[in-house]
Amino acid sequence: MTATPTEQPEILPLPTASAEHRVTGRDEPRADSVAKVTGKASYTTDVRRPGMLHAKVLRSPHAHARVLRVDAARARALPGVRAVLTPGDVAGLRPHGAMVKDQPVLTDTVRHVGDPVAAVAAVDERTAIAALDLIEVEYQVLTAVTGIDDALDPASPELFPEAPAGAVPSYGDGASGVLRPGHNQSYEFRYTTGSPSAWADCDHVFEDTFWFSRMNHHHLEPFIAVAEATDDGIELWTANQAPFQLRKELSWVYDLPENSIRIHSAFVGGGFGAKHNPKADPIAISLSRLAGGKPVRYAMTTEEVFLTLSQHAARLVFTTGVTADGTFVARRARVHLDAGAYSELSPLVCEKAGYRTPGAYRWRFIDSAASAVLTNTVPAGAFRGFGGTQVTWASERQVDLIAQRLGLDPYELRMKNFKELGEPYVPGESGIDSDLREGLRLVADAIGYRTRERTPNRGMGVAVGLKDGGGVNKPAQARVKVTAKGDVFVSSAMIEMGQGGQSAMGQIVAEVLGCPRERVVYAPIDTHNTPYDQGTNASSGITVHGSAVKRAAEKVRRDVLDWAAGQLGRDPGELTLRDWTVRTADGQRHPLPPLIAGVFGNLGYEFSADGFAKARNSHRAPLEAPCVFWETGWAAAEVAVDPDTGQVTVLQLVVSGDAGKVINRLAARGQDEGAAVFGLGQALFEELRYDGTTPVNAEALAYRVPLAEDLPLRFSSITQEQGHGAGPFGAKGLGEGTMLPVAPAIAQAIADATGAQLTRLPMTPERVYRAVQAARDHR
Amino acid sequence: MSDGRTEVTISYTLNGSAVTDTAPASRTLLEQLREQHDCQGVNASCERAVCGACTVLVDDVPVAACATFLYDVDGARVETVEGLAADDGTLAPQQRAFVECGGFQCGYCTSGMLMLATGLLRAQPRPARAEIRAWVSSNTCRCTGYEMILESIERAAVLAAEAGEPR
Numbered sequence: 009m010t011a012t013p014t015e016q017p018e019i020l021p022l023p024t025a026s027a028e029h030r031v032t033g034r035d036e037p038r039a040d041s042v043a044k045v046t047g048k049a050s051y052t053t054d055v056r057r058p059g060m061l062h063a064k065v066l067r068s069p070h071a072h073a074r075v076l077r078v079d080a081a082r083a084r085a086l087p088g089v090r091a092v093l094t095p096g097d098v099a100g101l102r103p104h105g106a107m108v109k110d111q112p113v114l115t116d117t118v119r120h121v122g123d124p125v126a127a128v129a130a131v132d133e134r135t136a137i138a139a140l141d142l143i144e145v146e147y148q149v150l151t152a153v154t155g156i157d158d159a160l161d162p163a164s165p166e167l168f169p170e171a172p173a174g175a176v177p178s179y180g181d182g183a184s185g186v187l188r189p190g191h192n193q194s195y196e197f198r199y200t201t202g203s204p205s206a207w208a209d210c211d212h213v214f215e216d217t218f219w220f221s222r223m224n225h226h227h228l229e230p231f232i233a234v235a236e237a238t239d240d241g242i243e244l245w246t247a248n249q250a251p252f253q254l255r256k257e258l259s260w261v262y263d264l265p266e267n268s269i270r271i272h273s274a275f276v277g278g279g280f281g282a283k284h285n286p287k288a289d290p291i292a293i294s295l296s297r298l299a300g301g302k303p304v305r306y307a308m309t310t311e312e313v314f315l316t317l318s319q320h321a322a323r324l325v326f327t328t329g330v331t332a333d334g335t336f337v338a339r340r341a342r343v344h345l346d347a348g349a350y351s352e353l354s355p356l357v358c359e360k361a362g363y364r365t366p367g368a369y370r371w372r373f374i375d376s377a378a379s380a381v382l383t384n385t386v387p388a389g390a391f392r393g394f395g396g397t398q399v400t401w402a403s404e405r406q407v408d409l410i411a412q413r414l415g416l417d418p419y420e421l422r423m424k425n426f427k428e429l430g431e432p433y434v435p436g437e438s439g440i441d442s443d444l445r446e447g448l449r450l451v452a453d454a455i456g457y458r459t460r461e462r463t464p465n466r467g468m469g470v471a472v473g474l475k476d477g478g479g480v481n482k483p484a485q486a487r488v489k490v491t492a493k494g495d496v497f498v499s500s501a502m503i504e505m506g507q508g509g510q511s512a513m514g515q516i517v518a519e520v521l522g523c524p525r526e527r528v529v530y531a532p533i534d535t536h537n538t539p540y541d542q543g544t545n546a547s548s549g550i551t552v553h554g555s556a557v558k559r560a561a562e563k564v565r566r567d568v569l570d571w572a573a574g575q576l577g578r579d580p581g582e583l584t585l586r587d588w589t590v591r592t593a594d595g596q597r598h599p600l601p602p603l604i605a606g607v608f609g610n611l612g613y614e615f616s617a618d619g620f621a622k623a624r625n626s627h628r629a630p631l632e633a634p635c636v637f638w639e640t641g642w643a644a645a646e647v648a649v650d651p652d653t654g655q656v657t658v659l660q661l662v663v664s665g666d667a668g669k670v671i672n673r674l675a676a677r678g679q680d681e682g683a684a685v686f687g688l689g690q691a692l693f694e695e696l697r698y699d700g701t702t703p704v705n706a707e708a709l710a711y712r713v714p715l716a717e718d719l720p721l722r723f724s725s726i727t728q729e730q731g732h733g734a735g736p737f738g739a740k741g742l743g744e745g746t747m748l749p750v751a752p753a754i755a756q757a758i759a760d761a762t763g764a765q766l767t768r769l770p771m772t773p774e775r776v777y778r779a780v781q782a783a784r785d786h787r
Numbered sequence: 788m789s790d791g792r793t794e795v796t797i798s799y800t801l802n803g804s805a806v807t808d809t810a811p812a813s814r815t816l817l818e819q820l821r822e823q824h825d826c827q828g829v830n831a832s833c834e835r836a837v838c839g840a841c842t843v844l845v846d847d848v849p850v851a852a853c854a855t856f857l858y859d860v861d862g863a864r865v866e867t868v869e870g871l872a873a874d875d876g877t878l879a880p881q882q883r884a885f886v887e888c889g890g891f892q893c894g895y896c897t898s899g900m901l902m903l904a905t906g907l908l909r910a911q912p913r914p915a916r917a918e919i920r921a922w923v924s925s926n927t928c929r930c931t932g933y934e935m936i937l938e939s940i941e942r943a944a945v946l947a948a949e950a951g952e953p954r
Contacts, residue, residue, distance in 0.1 A: 037886045044894030045882040045901060047828015047868035054827045226929050228832045228840050228895040277830070277895030278929050310833045506893030506930040674889030678931055682892065685932035708833035716923040716933040723934055 019430035020439035022732040036525055036672055039511035040275070040504060050274045052247040055234045057303035061090050063295050064136035065306070066126040066143055067315060068118035071384040071701030072152040072165070075116045075145060078126055082142040088135035091298035092143070093127040098294050103172060104257050104286050108187065108194045108351035110172035111387070113261065113290040118147070119167060119349035120384050121703055122315025129295040129304045152384040154700040156323050156344045159192040159381045167192055167349070167382045174351075181436045183630035185359070192382045194347060195355035197362040199630055201434050202373035206338040209372075210329030213338075216409055218402040221695045221769040222321035222346065223686075224314050224706075225391060226713050229277020231316060232307040235292035238300075241268035242293055247276045249283045249503050250543025255535050257286055262293070273533040276505035280686075281390030281545060282317050283505070284353060314706035318696050319391035320357055321346040324402035326365070334416045336425045341365035343378035343399065348387035354380035357388075360475070361395030363630065366434065367403040368444050368474040368640065369425040374434065384701045390545065392686055393747050396475035401769065404471045404752030409765055418756055419452060419470055426472075429732070433476070433638065436628035440474075441732040441740065442640045442666040448472055450726055451644035454662040465651055466659075469756025470644045473748020477741045478636025478734075479546035483622040485539035486556040488517055488564045492604045492612035494588030496521060498560075499531040501541035502553050506682075507743055508675030509549040513557045515671055516736050520561035522586035539618065547741035550671060551636050551734055552621050558736040560619030568600070568615050575603055637734050641665055641745030643684070643753040645720075649761045654777030656692060656758060663750065664726040668733020668740035679743040680725040687750025689714040693770050763787070797861045801826075802870025810857055817841045817852035820867060828868040828898045839926030842899035843867045849906040849925065868898035871905065880946035881905055881939075890939030892930035899926050904940045908947055916941065 043049040068075075078094040095116040103112045114124050126143050130136040153159045153167060174194075176185040182201045189196035207213070233246040241264065248254050251271040259266045276283060292306040308316065322345050329338040343361050347354035362378035378395065391397075411418040426444040427433070433440060448470060452458055457468045486500035498517050504510040514528040531538070541553065565585055572590045573580040582593040590598040604613050623633040646660040663684040667676045693712055697704040705711050725746065733740035755766050763786075764779035793812045800806065801824060810819060817834070820826040820843070829852055832840035836854035843852045844866040845859075871879040881904045884890070891897040900923070907914055907922045914922075919940045928936060 038889070040894065041886040041891075042878070044891050044897050045868075045878065045885050046872055047826070047898045049894045050827070051830070051895065053831060226927075227893075228830070228838060228927065228929055229893070230832070275894065278893045280929070307831075310835070310838075506891075508892070674935075675892075678889050678892050678935055681932035681934050682930050683932075708835045708837040713927055713929065714933075715927065716920045716937065719920075719933055723932075 018432060019428060020432060022430050022439060022441050023734060023738060024731050036515060038508050038672065038675060039514050039525065039530065051229055051277050052232045052234065052245050052274050053229060053307060055245045057234060057236065060234065060303040060305050061129040061131060061299060062133045062136050063127055063129045063291055063304050063306035064133060064140055065124045065291060065312065066140045066145070068121060068123045068125050070118055070147055070149050071121050072150040073118045073147040074150060075118060075125055076148050077146040079144040080126060083128060083139040086135065086139045086142060088131040089128060089139045090131070090302065091129040091295045092139070093291070093294050093298060095125065097298065102261050104261050105172070105351045106285060106353045107355035108172050108174035110168055110194065111350035111352065113294060120386055121701060122386060123349065124291065127291045127295055129299050152701045153192060155383055156346055156381050159383050162191055164192065178632060180627045180629045180632050189379055193379045194351040194382055195358050196377060196379035197358040199362050199376045200374060202371065204373060206373035207329055209331070210337050211332040213327060213329040214406065214410055214413065215325065215327040216406050216767065218324045218326070218405055219768040220322040220324065220398045220401050221690060222388065223319045223391070223690055223694050224696045224711060225280045225282040225317065227278030227280060227282055230308040230310060230313050231283070231287040233288040233292040234303055234305045235289065235296045236301055236303045237293040237296040239297065243270045244289060244293065245272045245274065246289055247283055248273065249276065249279045249505060249545055251501060251533065251535050252540055253543050254285065254289065258289065261286065261290060271535045273503055276503055279505040280392045281394065284390050284543065284545070287316060310708045311706060314696065314703065314711065315386055317352070318348065318386045318388050320354070320388040320398060322398040324398060326402050326406050328406055328410065330410060334414055334421050334424060336369050336371055338373040339365060339371055341376040341399065344381050345378060345398070346385065346388060347380035347382050348385045349382065350387040351380060352387045352389040354388060357390065357395045361399050364396045364399045364475055365403065367400060368427060368472045370427050370431070385698055386703070392683060392744050394744070396473060396744065397748055400473040400748040401751055404749065405755060405767060408756050408759060412759070412765065419448070419457065422448060422472060433635065434630065436626065436630060438634035440638050442638060442730050444472060444640060446730070447640060447642040447664055447666060447728060450728065451642045451662045451664050454726065455644045455646050455660045457644055465649050465761050466647070467757045467760025467762070468644065468646045469753045469760055471749035471752035471756060473641045473745060475639050475744060475748065476635035477547040477639035478551045479542065479548040480631045481623065481625065481633040482542050482546070482548055482552055483620065484541045484553045484556040486553070486560045486619045487539050487616060488557070488560040489614050489616040490521070490564055490568070491614050492601055494523065494527065494600060496523065496528040497531050498528055498557060499538055500553060500557055501533050501538045502549055503533070503544040505544065507549060507679055508672055509544060509553070512550060512671040512675060513554060516554055516558050517561045520558060521565055523588060547639050547743045548636070550736065550739045550741050554736045554739065555621035556619040558619065559621065560617050563617035563619060564615050567617055572598065572600070572603060575607065637740045639741055639745040641748045643746065643749035645753040645757045647754060647757040647761060649758055649776065649780065651762060651780050654773035654775070654780065656754070656771060656776055658688070658720040658754060660722040661688065661720045661750070662724055662726065663746040664728055665742045665745045666728040666730045666740060667742055668735060669729055669731055669738035670727060671739055673727065676727045676742055677725055680727065680746045683744060683747040684725065684750050685714050687747040688718065690769055691751035691754045691771055693772065695770050795858045797857050799860045799862060800864050802866055808857060812858060814857040815853055816843065816855040816857050816860055819857045820852060826867045826869050830895050830898060832895065839899045839903065840896050842902045842926060844902050844906050847906060847909055849903045866902065868901050871901060880950050881908065881943035884943035884946050885939045888935055888939040888942050890931065890936045896926060896928045900928065900936055904943055907940065908944055912948065913944055
């Protein structure tokens with residue numbers, strides 16, 4: 009069959025970064041360094057309010073049950089108990105959820121082991137725990153839904169017989185969403201582009217099924233909130249990545265005006281996507297209301313965190329058509345995400361899982377659907393990679409299976425099918441802003457992939473993960489202020505949870521204003537005073553947030569120079585600003601403090617300006633706005649496999665991300681390496697295990713996360729600066745990309761070593777052993 | 788109901804200063820340090836001695852403060868991250884190393900890692916990479932992927948030697 013000649017892809021123009029900068033791009037120590045190495049850094053766990061009470065929560069031991077009776081009389085009578093909450097006390101509150109609002113504050117129908125049933129606030133945690141023991145609950149156990157297949161089976165119970173409130177967002181070309189597409193499914197996202205006639209041009213069509221496991225975020229700081237709340241308003245200190253989003257949700261749940269809800273954000277001890285939406289907050293808020301507005305602190309234990317949120321496990325069926333020479337033509341993807349008991353952020357993860365199925369490659373036809381399947385297990389939500397991790401596993405694994413079946417080299421097959429630099433991801437989208445081939449060559453050469461010798465039971469593998477970055481249609485605002493002395497504030501809702509975002513914002517401002525980074529202070533974040541933002545997520549900090557910050561700084565600089573020009577009788581165009589001194593084209597220097605004092609008097613003054621950033625809407629773009637940037641992660645791995653035990657030893661792992669232009673080198677490297685180790689854990693051992701609907705290892709001692717000893721002896725990251733980022737100075741985001749390709753690269757290396765092709769995570773010794781045996785039997 | 792209200796009086800040194808506490812026998816060192824001695828840098832996480840976020844030194848040995856009873860430090864030298872920097876704020880070599888090498892991100896595990904590093908460098912001022920890796924494997928970090936922590940501790944050994952001190 010002759011293939012239809014491929015059209016030349018349309019290449020969109022990309023920005024190209026200019027040369028060196030003074031403050032960005034260097035190994036500056038981060039602004040939060042001293043605080044974090046002296047123990048002075050403040051987290052929500054450090055918040056103390058006068059008269060603060062402590063909360064504990066009673067959680068369901070059953071996966072699916074009706075709560076028939078809750079008798080809290082003895083708990084209320086215990087000395088030191090100040091408030092007890094039962095489902096009846098919060099029945100008037102609306103359920104919450106990012107798109108489908110199905111999660112109540114306390115439930116009278118428990119839907120997973122750990123679902124909160126009652127809560128106590130007492131003078132200390134000991135008393136609260138003792139009070140929990142005094143609460144009697146009578147359950148009527150119901151048949152539970154144990155997994156994706158069971159959930160889809162029409163014979164299984166429908167977890168939400170009545171449709172919860174929900175709304176489908178508007179989408180552009182080719183994209184659509186449906187609420188309640190079927191039995192136990194809360195949302196489905198679909199994307200299609202091209203013509204199905206493309207299938208007729210395929211010489212081979214392969215269908216494969218892949219399974220992706222479920223992990224817990226395991227941020228070391230738990231979900232924690234301190235609330236002071238009455239019927240009229242809420243003041244909240246909480247570890248949350250998106251305080252304005254939380255405010256909106258709490259406004260909905262409690263039916264309060266948004267300007268009666270004030271949220272304070274401290275440093276966050278790790279998020280990785282978990283810290284979105286109400287978590288510990290409603291319990292703390294409702295207990296506080298019951299306790300006359302006294303502050304209530306609810307800090308979850310690690311075990312409670314395991315029972316609150318997880319990553320999405322998934323089943324992915326990919327049908328891919330190619331020509332005989334390995335050119336990719338058509339892909340049909342059907343993704344089922346295990347959303348757990350409540351929808352939470354699953355509909356948005358469906359969007360991204362469904363949208364990211366093309367991966368890094370060029371296609372003529374895409375037909376993609378991803379749905380959120382409800383089961384009686386812990387709710388799943390935003391987790392680093394956000395659907396991209398799941399579909400990259402399937403996509404990259406299938407590329408390798410195709411390579412094996414056609415007798416093609418998996419590296420060359422990727423090189424052949426990559427999208428070009430500047431090529432739109434799909435019609436209507438922005439162009440790919442990294443040279444994908446350059447990145448793959450880089451990591452492959454770093455481990456010696458292309459020149460490797462064949463050694464029994466040793467192999468190498470390479471993989472690429474591509475995800476849209478910068479969020480969907482996402483706005484950010486920022487303010488920069490400078491005092492008469494030249495001391496600088498940057499105020500924006502960039503949550504500092506380890507990525508170094510606040511420090512990077514300081515560097516951007518310092519670069520624009522021509523001052524040392526040390527002169528810039530990041531203002532405390534609270535929703536009453538801080539400019540609005542939709543959350544620190546989607547790797548959007550540098551590009552979206554950073555653009556708003558840069559524009560605010562540029563506006564301040566313009567205002568200062570315009571003002572100074574007026575004072576000096578000069579043209580503003582002749583003036584530059586450096587070290588809070590105005591310099592003229594002919595070499596004169598005018599320090600600003602005396603100039604300002606001369607006009608405003610000795611009481612001083614502040615210059616202040618705002619900045620805003622958002623991609624423009626476009627109906628041509630499937631997600632209603634072209635994506636701000638593309639986050640690519642490349643990985644290359646070498647493994648040794650013991651065929652008698654299935655044990656896989658990763659000898660080398662090299663990962664790389666393209667920062668566009670680095671703002672802070674240490675932070676960039678840290679993000680890529682941290683993400684890679686998430687991928688390493690998921691590849692080989694880390695998993696939140698369920699036996700049906702019973703959590704098996706949902707506690708600190710039994711849940712194995714990567715430790716230093718799990719690192720390959722040779723583990724490194726390469727921070728590329730290809731220079732095409734849409735963010736400040738040509739920067740792009742990092743932080744998720746390098747998680748995507750790690751498991752696929754290791755899987756390819758295992759296949760290279762033994763012929764065994766793994767399709768399920770984690771690739772435990774048992775699974776590897778069986779796959780190696782099966783591969784041997786096939787020879 | 789037995790509630791551990793038997794009180795004990797414990798004397799120890801905390802970051803070099805003599806301290807005497809009276810507390811219920813069930814009081815953990817973690818709770819005492821955070822609630823009574825303003826050691827907010829000692830962070831609570833798993834509270835099961837698994838993650839090491841609450842690592843402090845007791846007679847030079849890294850221990851999980853969450854799993855150490857206050858009465859167990861009677862007569863001991865207890866050191867927390869709050870005691871590392873000099874009185875004038877000058878950072879200790881290991882703190883400077885973590886700053887320089889980016890050995891932290893969210894910072895929640897950092898106090899524990901620093902105390903682990905302090906204990907290691909006292910026991911072995913010139914540790915090999917393998918030894919650093921073995922010690923760091925006692926503590927969980929979710930952000931860094933560990934490589935930059937290992938580099939920070941290698942750098943700490945160099946800076947400590949330059950400063951001519953065992954701390």
